Amino acid sequence: MMRFILPLVLFLILSVFLYKGLGRDTREVPSPLIGKAAPEFQLPTLQDPAKQFSPKEMLGKVWLLNVWASWCEACKDEHPVLMEFSMQKMLPIIGVDYKDKRDQGMDTLKNAGNPYDQVISDADGKVGFDYGVYGVPETYVIDKTGIIRFKQIGPITPENLRDKLMPLIAELQAK
Amino acid sequence: MRYLLIAIFCLLPSLSFAAVAKDIAEDPKIEMRMMHLAEKVRCLVCQSEPVSTSHSEWSHDVRNIMLQKMKEGATDQQILDMLVARFGKSVLYDPPVDDETAPLWVAPFVMLFIGGGLLFYQLKKRRGKVVDVTLTPQDQQRAAELLNETTSKDPQA
Numbered sequence: 001m002m003r004f005i006l007p008l009v010l011f012l013i014l015s016v017f018l019y020k021g022l023g024r025d026t027r028e029v030p031s032p033l034i035g036k037a038a039p040e041f042q043l044p045t046l047q048d049p050a051k052q053f054s055p056k057e058m059l060g061k062v063w064l065l066n067v068w069a070s071w072c073e074a075c076k077d078e079h080p081v082l083m084e085f086s087m088q089k090m091l092p093i094i095g096v097d098y099k100d101k102r103d104q105g106m107d108t109l110k111n112a113g114n115p116y117d118q119v120i121s122d123a124d125g126k127v128g129f130d131y132g133v134y135g136v137p138e139t140y141v142i143d144k145t146g147i148i149r150f151k152q153i154g155p156i157t158p159e160n161l162r163d164k165l166m167p168l169i170a171e172l173q174a175k
Numbered sequence: 176m177r178y179l180l181i182a183i184f185c186l187l188p189s190l191s192f193a194a195v196a197k198d199i200a201e202d203p204k205i206e207m208r209m210m211h212l213a214e215k216v217r218c219l220v221c222q223s224e225p226v227s228t229s230h231s232e233w234s235h236d237v238r239n240i241m242l243q244k245m246k247e248g249a250t251d252q253q254i255l256d257m258l259v260a261r262f263g264k265s266v267l268y269d270p271p272v273d274d275e276t277a278p279l280w281v282a283p284f285v286m287l288f289i290g291g292g293l294l295f296y297q298l299k300k301r302r303g304k305v306v307d308v309t310l311t312p313q314d315q316q317r318a319a320e321l322l323n324e325t326t327s328k329d330p331q332a
Binding site for chain 2: 031032033099125129130131132134135
């Protein structure tokens with residue numbers, strides 16, 4: 001009896017591991033920034049270089065930091081999702097125009113619409129680097145105390161917005 | 176005249192030299208140190224390639240940041256720590272042994288131990304099962320008959 005059960009059990013264990021492995025995206029590297037304070041910075045806004053933005057302004061609010069660029073193809077898929085989400089006015093969405101030319105970033109927003117409450121220009125990518133950005137778009141959920149609670153690598157889809165981001169935001173806002 | 180032409184054609188290729196690639200660093204020593212360190216860092220965009228050889232924009236940025244930090248006097252370890260703080264331990268090709276990565280380091284030995292144990296157990300069990308049997312002439316004959324029977328019944332034969 002043992003002869004049959006043992007291989008079967010081993011096979012089942014292996015299957016579980018392989019099945020889990022199938023669903024994983026190897027590109028998604030877990031961010032060490034989760035649970036840590038969002039890195040501080042001071043950058044000019046995209047539309048008005050004289051105006052500065054700093055994450056400190058957002059203390060007391062749950063907010064979304066969305067890193068995008070006009071040259072980023074996946075951002076174009078994400079854009080309509082963000083546009084629709086911004087209509088709900090659930091929380092402030094701050095955009096970071098990452099390693100982009102100012103006029104090209106503004107053009108994109110003019111043509112496709114602007115879902116952001118504020119857009120910051122990170123022309124040399126310094127802030128992106130501090131936030132561990134390596135593939136735009138990336139999105140951070142930051143809580144009222146300025147702690148990063150979630151990082152989405154790659155575009156936000158209607159599904160993960162509904163299943164992951166929105167429940168988490170609601171939970172953080174209730175705190 | 177012919178020799179002159181030949182000589183000219185021989186010299187022609189020397190005109191075709193491409194522009195020499197510009198050194199990123201003014202200081203070749205720091206450049207060397209940076210490239211050496213960059214070999215230990217994984218390009219997260221391309222994955223199975225170190226930052227030192229990757230052509231991705233991200234790797235390019237990381238190399239520049241490394242150079243800049245080195246010029247500011249950062250040690251190799253400080254630079255690696257800075258990268259790990261932002262991108263996680265998976266940026267290192269040689270991840271450190273700590274409580275998070277311990278299972279990865281220990282797992283092969285655990286599996287070897289389990290596999291070895293099972294093998295040992297099975298071999299021991301089998302040794303007990305194998306009994307030397309001496310065949311009597313009758314047994315021999317019966318075996319021969321059975322063998323003949325199957326070969327003659329074999330449709331392929």
